[in-house]
Amino acid sequence: MDGGAVLKRGRRPRRPSPAPTIAQPVLPPHAPPDVLALPQPDWLYQELTVKGDGDALWSFRQAAAGAGHVPWVHDYDALEERWLSLMLTQPGRTISLQGVKIVAREVKEAFRDEHEEACAWVGRSKAVPLDLHQLVPVPWEVLKLGPDAPGALRWLWQNWGTTWPLRKVERFSCPDGAWRVGFFSADWTPWPAIATCRLSWPTLSFDVRVRYGTD
Template identity: 50%
Template sequence: MTPAPDPDWLYHHFEAAGAEAELARFRAAAAGSGLVPWQLDLPRLQEDWLHLMLSAPPQTRGISLEGARILAEQLREAVAAQQERARSLIGQSTACPLDLHALFPVPPEILALGPDHPEARSWLWREWGTPRPLRHVREARSTGGALRLRFWSADWSPWQALLRLRQRFPTLRFTLRPVYEEGG
C-alpha cells in the first residue's frame, strides 16, 4: 500500500439556512470530533519508518541501527496513543461543527483498510466528494436562521456530502462556495 499523495487544500464558505428548529437539528447531527477512527497497521508503519531512517548509507544517515529501531518504536507508540485518543473523542466531542464522519460515517470495513487504501479513498470520494475529513472548520457570523462555516477540504469541494445533506434536511438551504483567492 503506497501513501496517498499530499492533497491540495481548498478553502470554502458554507451556509445552512432555514427554520431555527431544523437548523438546530442539523447542528446537532453535524457536530463531531472532526476525526476518523482509521485502523492503522502499526507494525507495518514501524517497519516503514525504520527502513526510511536506514535508507541512507551509514556514514551519512546520522542515526545508528539501534537508534533507528528505538525511534521507530517510539513513533509507533505515539501514533497508537494518538489513535486511541481519536477513538475516545468519536461520539463525545462536538468541537467540529461540520464533521463528515458524524454525518456520514465511514463503515467499519472501510476503516479497517486505513486512510491510504485505494478502496477507502474511493469510498470517501464517492460518499463525501473529498478524500479526507474537513480541516479547520470554524463558525463565522451565524445568525438565528443561518449557520455559516469556513473550512478547508482536500482536492475538491465535499459536493457528494452536500447532495446528501440536501436529501437528509430538505427544508434547509445549503450553499457551498469555494474561495480561490490566496489565503481564503
C-alpha cells in the same frame, strides 16, 4: 484531533496552511486511478453557509457536530515498518540503523496513543461543528481497511468527495436563520457529503464557496 470549533465575530478567517496532524499517518496513499488523493494534499479553504427553517437548521447542526476524527483500524507494527523503510531510504541519511529503528518505534507509539485517545471521543464530543464522519459515517468494513487502502480511499472519494477529515473547522457569527463555517478540505470540495445533507434536510439551502485569498 482534526479540526476545531472556534467562534469568530465580524471577520472572515485568514487562510493559513493547516498544521500537520498525527491523526492520520503521513504516508503515500495507494489511490486508485479514479480517486483524487494526492501524496501531499492540496488543502483548499472553503466556507459553507446553511440557511432555512430554524428547527431543520438546529437538527442539521446537531447532526453535523462531532469529534472531527475517524476511528480507523491501524496495523501499528506495519506502520512502524513503513516509517522505518521511508527513513532508511532518505538521501543523505546520517542517523544509524539502530537510531532509525528507535525513531520509527517512538513515532508509532506516539501515533497510536494520540489516535486511540482521539477515537475515544468519537460519538461523544461535539467540539467540531462540521464533522464528515458524523454526517456520513465511514462503515466498519471500510474502517478495517485503514485510511490509505485503495478500497477506503474509493469509499471516501465517492461518499465524502475528499479522502481526509476536514481541518481547522471554524464557526462564524451569522444572522438568524443562517449558519456558516470555514474549513480546509483535502484536494476537493466535499460535494457528495453535501449532496447527502441536501437529501436529508430538503428544506435547507447549502452554499459552498472556495476562498483563494484573504481579506
